[in-house]
Amino acid sequence: MSTLPMSTGTKSGTVVRSTVAGLVFFGTAFAVTAHASAEEVIVGLVTKTEVNPFFVKMRQAAEEAAKAKGVKLIARAGKFDGDNEGQVTAIEDLISAGAKGILVTPNNSTGMLGVIKKARDAGVLVIALDTATEPADAVDATFATDNFEAGVEQGAYARKALGDKKPVLAMLDGTPGGTVDTFRHNGYLKGFGLAEGDPAIAGSAITNGAQDKGQVGMENLLSKNGEINAVYTINEPAAAGAYAALKSFGKEADVMLTSIDGGCAGVRDVKAGKIAATVMQFPYKMAAMGVDAVVDYATNGKKPSGFVNTGSFLITDKPVEGIDSKNTEWGLKNCWGD
């Protein structure tokens, strides 16, 4: 620190001056922006994080829908998976901003019940996207993939495709305690025909849905049990990590690796034969339907209610008998992300 040039009074004066000038500049810019948007209907969108392509797609779809309907979208997000505080703060700010409706993908199913109630008490329509709250009727409506059903599709396909082999299963979970994680995990086991704790389950690892952690988790599970022949993954990044580990163990051909999500990278991995099958969900549908519902509420006062399944579909190039699926050509046309 002693190598820095030493200052004089004038110098810190300059710093103060330029700071103030900067603030004035910001102020003018904000004032102009805000002025243009005085009487619009405001739709709030609060996603789990800014980095996951699923939520990026959701935000883009919401922005497009808002533009088409002539309403203003204000998007916020948590800083990391599990950031309840950030999402609660975002909803509070959106209530203050006068949002007519708020679309939220809760990081934790019970973490934001209080602030959701506050919003609804203030007359704001609240719709959960992608992830349900607990209890589900804490919000006006839920537009989401039936994640349990999606898990069942994945598990049923994996069991059938495995054929006569005695299953040895590894489970690459997402973030423990997350609603979606639990539904997919349990759905997979149901579709696969195993109970929790069955000795056929060789082990599980926490991936947070990230590729690097998926790889480490898979490596550790393979070290623990080399007989693993089926792998459940919470999403496609985790599956990509698992594939890298399987390949380094020379086992990529012997293991039934499946996933859920329908991101374009994941569908390409299915096409390339790295992942046997993935279950696609439709974030743009959730967001577009959500914006439409808020606009409907703003104009007609009509509120949606209950669970609306936005659907899911198994994507594979190796279909098995008795299980509905679409090929990767269809998948690449309907996937999200890049």
Add this chain to the structure above:
Amino acid sequence: MNSASALSFGRMSKIAARFVGTPSVGPLLVLLAFGLIFSLTNPRFLATQNLSIILQQTVIIGTLAIGQTLIILTAGIDLAVGAICVLGTILAGKLANSGYDPIAAMGLAVLACSAAGVAAGSLISGLRLPPFIVTLGILGIITAALRLISAGGAFPVTDEFLGWTGNTVRLNGFIVTYGVIIMLLLYGMVWFLLNQTQWGRHVYAVGNNPEAARLVGIPVGRLLLSVYVLAAFIYGIAAWLALGRIPNADPNALQTANLDSITAVVIGGTSLFGGRGGLIGTLIGALIVGVLRNGLTLAGIDPLWQDLVTGILVIVAVALDQLTRGRR
């Protein structure tokens, strides 16, 4: 606010000397400037309800930043602040959910947090390990312990006492939560300790120059230990406030609290090199971050700008600290 905005640039640079001499004045001007800007962009910003919300949003980081300030004043740093606080929420939530008396559960949780402070303080004062490394290690240990204790799940908290700090009370027509009041009381008490007691003078002395402090007979080791324990005790109280704000003890929570609290301390004008700064600046620093986030949302601007502006403020604050240090 008017007097601040009416100042000419010429007069600004004349009082620059006093401005930098009192570390919390600069942050206060920044806070008022943002307040002015946001109230011009959206009149809803100044609604008492919105101002109350900003205060409530500051409760967790604001309280954690009290402990962080104490530690940074001794030229230390605490990376485990968020993890210790989450340890408190998980223990209180788990114990209360499994039938313990909620007051005893919260008490035990605060004790456990304080114990983490004893561990950190002993390693730093006894073995003279760098605070950065010690608290990084404790962050890892507690994060792993939390996963084991919680078995991955979160604990929804329904108990009246544990959630009490989230209840609201009306003060002169201004609605605040008990959590906000407790935070402000803590600021008052620790401010008193820092500014009106010998212990407080010793904290500054040790931060300025530990060797000189030792030579004049200040028990540096004991003092450092007391600072880390008091800070961790405050993180335990923050755990109670966090349960009031979000009645759900989640092991994944507060992952960025360490950097967020350091940001509040630095923007508030406390020097990362120790010995300079104070609590009032930290409170203002925490409020600046909250005001930015809230104001940008009300103006309909992408809150990613908040991170950008916060980053600029951190650098400006550290630069000012560096410049004024050079003058002495």
